[in-house]
Amino acid sequence: MRRSRTGLAAVVPLLWLAVFFAFPFMLVAKLSLSDTALAIPPYAPRIDWSRGLEGVRTFLQGLDLETYARLGRDRLYLDAYLSSLRLAGVATGLLLLIGYPIAxxxxxxxxxxRQALVMAVILPFWTSFLIRIYAWIAILKPAGVLNAALGALGLPAVDILNTETAVLLGLVYAYLPFMVLPLYAVLDRQDESLIEAAQDLGATPLSAFWRVTFPLSLSGAAAGALLCFIPMAGEFVIPDLLGGSETLMLGRVIWTEFFANRDWPAASAVAIVLLATLVIPILLFERQQRKVLA
Amino acid sequence: MSGRPQLGAVREAFAPWEDPAVRPLVRFEGVGKSFGDTAAVRGVDLSIYEGEFFALLGPSGCGKTTLMRLLAGFETPDAGRVLLGDRDIGADPPHRRPVHMMFQAYALFPHLTVAQNIAFGLKRQGVPRAEIGPRVEEMLSLVKLEGLGRRRPDQLSGGQRQRVALARALAPRPRILLLDEPMAALDRKLREETQFELMAIQQRLNLTFMIVTHDQDEAMVVADRIAVMRAGEIVQVGRPTEVYEAPADRYVAGFIGDVNLFEGRVTAAGGGRVRLASDDGAFDAEGEAAVGDKAWLAVRPEKIAVHTEPPVGGDGNVIAGRIVDYGYLGDWTTYVVEASPGRTLRAARANATRLVDRPLGVGDPVWLTFAPSSAVVLTT
Structure with missing residues (x-):
């Protein structure tokens, strides 16, 4: 009885992963090994099921790493890749600096x-993400709210919409809850008597914080950092709406290749490379989670 | 000196509180502390002496933990003064007090090794780096944890964690060590061993310990003096023998050990003797009370003798009854005796000989006797 139920419990997530992760991933991997073609859908080769096993063999012979080689030759992809990681990295650093004091x-x-404040952190989720990012356009545009406020204070206007600064602002704004919540979870759970013990043994309140509270909250900081860094590296909406043409991020490159250039293999190859890069932080995150849960 | 603490004559002579020339190490003077509308501690006057093992005993919520936290510096008094030596430390933050605490759940730093935990206080004191290592080793051997310095707290057993907590609090050589229910998380056998070890360590280092506990047996075993607390106030302070044999009132008598109480009126008094008329009969006891007063006789179960025949002669107090229950504890048997419908008394008998054929069982008629000197006369 018990055994079959545990078995079933394991099947559900595995099935979910198979249908919504493994299968789409294989499709994308297959696409990245294909070539562009003037066809619908716009790639070749495709499996000719009417020829049975022979058709599959012909199809497999048609797959190659040509698209990846193309990615390596074109500076654009490397630049987009590096700037994605850099922007996500800088934003993660800013999120840690802002999120930690809040948490x-x-x-x-x-x-x-505490309950009310946690609620306040989550509250922005109740509004559409797109609308909130559009609101930043209204704030940052040359004749927007920000410049009106600066003008009223007698300060010079700034033109930051369509720059990396705007993208960073948007990233930090949108991902702040994902940094604050895991940090808050560890800090809130921390045993108050540990701080008392540190003070009892002669540590000033500041020293007790640095020697006890802070090191014990690093697991939450790591969780928050990875929770933010991973999706930010592939972020599309924020750089698309707030960034200028010079802001290269992989999310946008994938979109452009797929929809504008109709180069599905290139889009897929970029997605695979991004995924491969993010597997390292994802694995780190998993390990951290196991430690936090233990 | 052997591993066992000296419990006999040597310790008996230790009584600085009886010597007016000795200045107490810690003094609470009219200390009060409230949380909101609740007074946790009220008008507490207490002196603790150098080298003493002092116990604060009381049920949960009686204010004993608050009193300890006032001394550690985690609370500041609303009224009165807390003095260490001659210095009023009431306003000092915890990190400036040479008072260290062993926390109830130990509060070991989980991200530090055992050695780093023990070194924590030494580093904050600014002990030179070269001295810290040997001091940590010394502490580890004191609590018999040699070789475990590199472990993390989560790799230790409950008993080992407790020792680390003790070593960590002792390492910076506090003027007084506070122990907050230190044995609460240990099983009974380990608790008894630990009690004796604590006493041995306290005497070896000649330190002052203050323990907070709700376990009267624990307080009786370890402490030189016990302060019994109730509702934020101290009811009685004395040696374990004093609070047990001469409780100040019915609360102390009932809190420390088992007790039979006889309520009644004093019908005769004089010459250090009192005669009390109660529902269970008229009894003689040694003590002071005024004729006509309401009073109670407190008699411990082990001071009541159980007879299978009506006793003949003697000046003892006698109660006839019937055994309704008994609890065999190996060394002792406690008999529950019904003296009249609904009124039961407890009598304990040491099983000095092997009870292969139990001579007493449920339903047997018995006669209980106790000497006048075994009863304590209480007026409150």
């Missing part, structure tokens, strides 16, 4: 206030 502050509040 720490919330965890020091009385329980009632």
């Amino acid at each position: 720490y502050g919330i965890s020091r509040c009385p329980p009632k206030a």
Whole structure:
């Protein structure tokens, strides 16, 4: 009885992964090994099922790494790749700097206030993500809210829409909850008596923070950093709406290849490379999670 | 000196609280502390002496933990003063007090090794790096954890963690060590061993310990003096024998050990003797009370003798009854005796000989006797 139920419980997530991850991933991997073609859909080779096993063999012979070689030759892809990682990295750093004090502050509040503040962190999710990013356009555009405010204060106007600065702003804004929540979870769970023990043994409140609270919250910081870095590296909407033409990010490259250039193999190859790069932080994240849950 | 602590004559002579020339190490003077509308501690006056093993005993919520936290510096008093030596430390933050605490759940730093945990206080004190290693080793051997310095707390058993907590609190050589329910998480056998080890360590280092506990047996075993607390106030302070044999009131009598209480009116008094008329009969006891007063006699179960025949002669107090239950504890048997419908008394008997054929069982008629000197007269 018990055995079959555990078996079933394991089947559900495996089935989910197979249908929604493994299968699409294989499709994309196959696409990345194909060549562009003037056809619908726009790639070749395709499996000719009418010829049976022979058709599959011909298809497999038609696959090659040509698209990947193309990615290596074109500076554009490498630049987009590096700038994606750089922007995601900088944004993660900013998120840590901003998110940590917020999470720490919330965890020091009385329980009632804590609930309200956590609610406030999650609240933006109740509005559409797209609308919130569009709102940043209204704020950052040359005749927007920001410049109106600066003007009213007698300060010079800034033109940051369609720049990397705007993209960073958008990233930090959109991903802040994903940084604050895991940090808050570890900080909130931290045993108050550890701080008391540190102070009892002669540590000043500041020293108790650096020697006890901070090192014990690193697991939350790592979780938050990976939770933000991974999707930010492949982010499309924010660089597309807030970034200029010079802001190269892989999410946009994939979109352009797929929809504008109708180069499905190139788009797939870029996606695979991005995934391969992110597997390392994803594995790190998994390990961290196991430690946090243990 | 052997591993066992000296429990006999040597320790008996230790009584600095009886010597007016000795200045106490810690003094609470009229200390009060409230949380919101609740007074956790009220008007506490207490002196603790150098080298003493002092116990704060009481049920949960009686204020004993608050009193300890006032000394550690985690709470500041609303009223009164807390003095260490001659210095009022009431306003000092915890990290400036030479008072260290062993926390109830140990509060070991999970990200540090055992050795780093023990070194934590030494580093904060600015002990030179070269001295820290040997001091940590010394502490590890004191608590018999040699060779475990590189382990993390989660790689230790409950008993080992408790020792690390003790070593960590002792390492910076506190003027007084506070122990907050230190044995609560240990099983019974380990607890008994630990109690004796704590006493041995306390005497070897000649330190002052203050333990907070709700376990009266624990307090009786380890402490030189016990302060019994109730609802934020100290009811009685004394040696274990004093609080057990001469409890100040019914609360202390009932909290420390088992007790039979006889409620009644004093019908005769004089010459250090009192006669009390109660529902269970008229009894004589040694003590002081005024004729006509309401009073209670407190008699410990082990001071009541159980007879299978009506006793003849003697000046003892006698109660006839019937055994309704008994609990065999190996060394002792506790008999529950019904003296009159609904009124039961407890009598304990040491099983000095092997009870292969149990002479007493449920339903047997028995006669209970106790000497006047075995009863304590209480007026509150």
